Amino acid sequence: MIRHQIEKLIAEAIRAAQEAGEIPAAGAPEPLVERPQRPEHGDYASSLPLRLARAAGMNPLELARVIAGRVPTGGAIAAVDTAPPGFINVRLSPEWLASQVDEIVQQREAFGDVALGEGKRLQVEFVSANPVGPIHVGNGRGLALGDTLARVLKAAGFEIQREYLVNDAGTQTETFAATLYARYQQLFGREAEIPEGGYPGEYMIEIAEQLKQDRGDSLLRSPGEPYPPELHDLGVARMVDGIKGDLAAIGVEYDNWFSERSLYKDGTYEKAMALLRERGCIAQREGAVWFVSSSLGEEKDNVLVRSTGQPTYFASDISYHYDKFLLRGFDRVVDVWGADHQGHVPRMKAAIAALGVDPDNLTIIIYQLVTLKRGAETVRLSKRAGEIITLREVIDEVGADAVRFNFVARAADSHMDFDLELAKRQSQENPVYYVQYAHARIAGILAQASDRIEDWSAGDLSLLAHEAELALIRKMLRLPELVEAIAISLEPHQLPYYAVELATAFHDFYEKCRVLSDDEALSMARLKLVSAAQLVLARTLSLMGMSAPERM
RNA sequence: GCCCCCGUAGCUCAACGGACAGAGCAUCUGCCUUCUAAGCAGAGGGUUGCAGGUUCGAGUCCUGCCGGGGGCACCA
Numbered sequence: 001m002i003r004h005q006i007e008k009l010i011a012e013a014i015r016a017a018q019e020a021g022e023i024p025a026a027g028a029p030e031p032l033v034e035r036p037q038r039p040e041h042g043d044y045a046s047s048l049p050l051r052l053a054r055a056a057g058m059n060p061l062e063l064a065r066v067i068a069g070r071v072p073t074g075g076a077i078a079a080v081d082t083a084p085p086g087f088i089n090v091r092l093s094p095e096w097l098a099s100q101v102d103e104i105v106q107q108r109e110a111f112g113d114v115a116l117g118e119g120k121r122l123q124v125e126f127v128s129a130n131p132v133g134p135i136h137v138g139n140g141r142g143l144a145l146g147d148t149l150a151r152v153l154k155a156a157g158f159e160i161q162r163e164y165l166v167n168d169a170g171t172q173t174e175t176f177a178a179t180l181y182a183r184y185q186q187l188f189g190r191e192a193e194i195p196e197g198g199y200p201g202e203y204m205i206e207i208a209e210q211l212k213q214d215r216g217d218s219l220l221r222s223p224g225e226p227y228p229p230e231l232h233d234l235g236v237a238r239m240v241d242g243i244k245g246d247l248a249a250i251g252v253e254y255d256n257w258f259s260e261r262s263l264y265k266d267g268t269y270e271k272a273m274a275l276l277r278e279r280g281c282i283a284q285r286e287g288a289v290w291f292v293s294s295s296l297g298e299e300k301d302n303v304l305v306r307s308t309g310q311p312t313y314f315a316s317d318i319s320y321h322y323d324k325f326l327l328r329g330f331d332r333v334v335d336v337w338g339a340d341h342q343g344h345v346p347r348m349k350a351a352i353a354a355l356g357v358d359p360d361n362l363t364i365i366i367y368q369l370v371t372l373k374r375g376a377e378t379v380r381l382s383k384r385a386g387e388i389i390t391l392r393e394v395i396d397e398v399g400a401d402a403v404r405f406n407f408v409a410r411a412a413d414s415h416m417d418f419d420l421e422l423a424k425r426q427s428q429e430n431p432v433y434y435v436q437y438a439h440a441r442i443a444g445i446l447a448q449a450s451d452r453i454e455d456w457s458a459g460d461l462s463l464l465a466h467e468a469e470l471a472l473i474r475k476m477l478r479l480p481e482l483v484e485a486i487a488i489s490l491e492p493h494q495l496p497y498y499a500v501e502l503a504t505a506f507h508d509f510y511e512k513c514r515v516l517s518d519d520e521a522l523s524m525a526r527l528k529l530v531s532a533a534q535l536v537l538a539r540t541l542s543l544m545g546m547s548a549p550e551r552m
Numbered sequence: 553g554c555c556c557c558c559g560u561a562g563c564u565c566a567a568c569g570g571a572c573a574g575a576g577c578a579u580c581u582g583c584c585u586u587c588u589a590a591g592c593a594g595a596g597g598g599u600u601g602c603a604g605g606u607u608c609g610a611g612u613c614c615u616g617c618c619g620g621g622g623g624c625a626c627c628a
Contacts, residue, residue, distance in 0.1 A: 037574085045570090047571090130628075303625085312625095342622065366556080368558075417564070441587080
């Protein structure tokens, strides 16, 4: 990656200048180079002299000149300049830029990949909504974040597993089952009330009807008796199928569906608790079992097992992470949680550490909750209250690509408003179409070209010298840098912004440079360029899980 | 009360401690006999919530205040 090469050259220039005694020895802070906002500042810039000036006891501009003078030009680098108050500006050579089109065309779908993960096994767990209702709009954010992260991390060289934790062991699915049983009984003409805190949604009736179809009245018990355990399991299985369908509608596929209950069945829970006990992190008090996180710097202790003998969600989650790290041996785990779980983060980290796992190997991404609006009115989301706005409904209205684009475009810690009316109204004016249109336009050009020119692989790239052509190439070359940056920061919202910039660069080129013309040599060079642009657009879209249409 | 997050253009949001704070939507003005006008060119629109501080340099870091969201259970 050219960026790394430039960083290396600057680091070497500093070292050489220090050895020559031109500047005093001092450590160089990272990062070495950045992308300047203004094109006149070159392709890469370094503000290192400004930060080094004090320690070196030198004028920053003078320092910049000394360092810049030791960076060799030629090849990829056309010029290394300095600018007040102490910047070093590096400019890439147009010839080199043009030649990179071949690199992209050769790498094809692999362009954008970077070797960062080194095949380390990394799990991304996201959504994991309780299987008591369909996926709603609010979950869309975690979904877009998690899936996009998984895609980017894979491109960055990690071995990725997407996991969904099915909470099938808690009180929520019991209430769910009780509700389902009530609906089921109603289908046989029995008087049955939905329990307190149950789920009044229509979908429960549908599941009950399916059960009746498949099982007839075999799940019915004498009046007053509780529902059979089988009904719980069948209901949850149905719900999980429904959730899988919701997720498929937006193009998300998990590698693993992990049953919370399996932790209790196969002894994982016991093993995790035994390990905590061994480490002296457990106390018995007031009839309950506590995790003594206060001794680990936490504000207070937390209950693991209630006085009723029921383990808490916290205990369950500890054994779940015990399973991830110690049993399945993931090198890193990324959990994507909504802000309503934010308070759970420090104690989870403490618990991980108590299990002997480096807490840095667990990254918990907290995304702020989505405020759903219908115009000026705020819509309250609740599975228990009447109104649920399902993700499916929004996808049907706005389209899966636009939904994904909108959710992933917001930084996780920004509080976002999702206006249903606006989303529908803007679905035709959505930036996602702007990006896809660029891809479709290229497909149109390539289709026409194939009538006239059979093979443009011999196109002479040195003919690409127009500003718009070079600007497009510059944008394309940023993709690997972006993949690397996102794999480190875990902030995928950069991707949609990049996609728009890339499309802008193409549309601008399209206005200024005609691809198919009488000049056959130039046509061939430009066909190569747009083929490359199409590859990069498609890759960018695919990193966000969006389609790249050939025609619009 | 304590903890976490946010406050940037009319709206929705970007901005790796760096150079003149940027996009989309909305508003206004132009551009289709030539590869897709779902496009392009241009205009207006900002005291980055307020007040201090650190720094060569602050939307970004620190302190206080104001406003909003979330959390502080033997819920998940």
